[in-house]
Amino acid sequence: MTDPVELMLPPQPEFVGTARIFAAAIGRHFGVDEEVVADLKVAISEACTGAIWAHNQEGIADPIVIRVFPDLPSLNVEVESKAGQAPAEGVEWEPVTPSDTFHPLLGGGLIRTLFPDAEFIENGGLTVRFSVPR
Amino acid sequence: MTDPVELMLPPQPEFVGTARIFAAAIGRHFGVDEEVVADLKVAISEACTGAIWAHNQEGIADPIVIRVFPDLPSLNVEVESKAGQAPAEGVEWEPVTPSDTFHPLLGGGLIRTLFPDAEFIENGGLTVRFSVPR
Amino acid sequence: MSDFSVDARSDGDWVVVTAAGDIDVYTAPRLKRALTEEIDRGHHHIVLDMTKVRFMDSTGLAVMVGGLKKVKAKKGTLELVGPNDQIRRILTITDLVKILPVHDSVEDACRGKTT
């Protein structure tokens, strides 16, 4: 794989916008179509939101790392965090009556729908990985 | 110091724009005035340019790391690379007849003028450090 | 980061809530609070003007589903105005378009409401 461009963020809600601005800039730079850039912003936002939520639940403060590998024919994107669990298999999107502003299932399902090759790897934390056509 | 927000880039010219977009977003997020954001973009651009140039000269490919520590009353900004040398002391800006598009002195002098507390630390590479009032 | 503002104008039991900027994990709680306040004030017909929202993710969907449940319990409504393509896309993917009517303008949305 190629050298990644990497963004590291504290697991706090205020940084999710930084993650999107980064993803959009990198996506465009590598020639990702504008509609796919829009999907990429959503997927990155969801992955970070899930990670922030999990860090908060588990009371840990390790950073979230976003890596973009400028591979061909697709960028490989990875959001790695030290907290979190893979959404159950088969769950596409479940409009669970969310009691609060976030339910981790929503985000995972959206990522899977937008990027069908998305993988959720539990490795003492959670790494979300998907590829983005360019 | 607080937990940093960090961006890691391959030492290639095409990523200097990513560095600026990152710096601008983070600066604004932490309440840096718009004029100072403009200076921050210049300083980050200069530090990365110097690092890219030095990596290229020395033929090494280690990433450039930009860290922003959201401290008070100033953000602490750090651009760390595995290549490069501190500009000579006292050099403010020298309109050396540049033979090419970049002369490392220009950038270092500009950073010093924009952020007078800028430090250039040689540590088997070069770390440029300065603080940005917020 | 994630610029966001929210603002409401009410008339009888209905209200136009205007959101602007990004709706995400950082800002969704503010949208939620705004909707809850309006509902608590007895405004059970909510028109959410999203014309100026540039980004929304599932945190915003969750707020809307939550708001919809509350207004429905009072026989009210929650309708959307002017979501951009990105937002329409996630409303469609999640099938929420089926329960959250989408209008092109506040006038269109209110027309339905006042008749």
Added chain:
Amino acid sequence: MSDFSVDARSDGDWVVVTAAGDIDVYTAPRLKRALTEEIDRGHHHIVLDMTKVRFMDSTGLAVMVGGLKKVKAKKGTLELVGPNDQIRRILTITDLVKILPVHDSVEDACRGKTT
């Protein structure tokens, strides 16, 4: 990243070079090439329209100083139009304003040139 474009319209021995976007280590070589080409074609009076340049750093300054040297060797000129505040600031800090005249519009710059 770093969107950039450059374009030239010439008339006799003078030329208006219009740059747009970001001038940095990635794009400055393209500006340099454009200026060099014009000079090689005998256009020794260059008006560089920067109205649409949103960012420039020292790599751009170096290109300008290089260009200025080349046109001066031919008794030519290099003048700037419409740099934004950020660019004016670095031109001032580096004292380059003293050798690179700045105009508000291409008309102003050309007026000086054609008389």
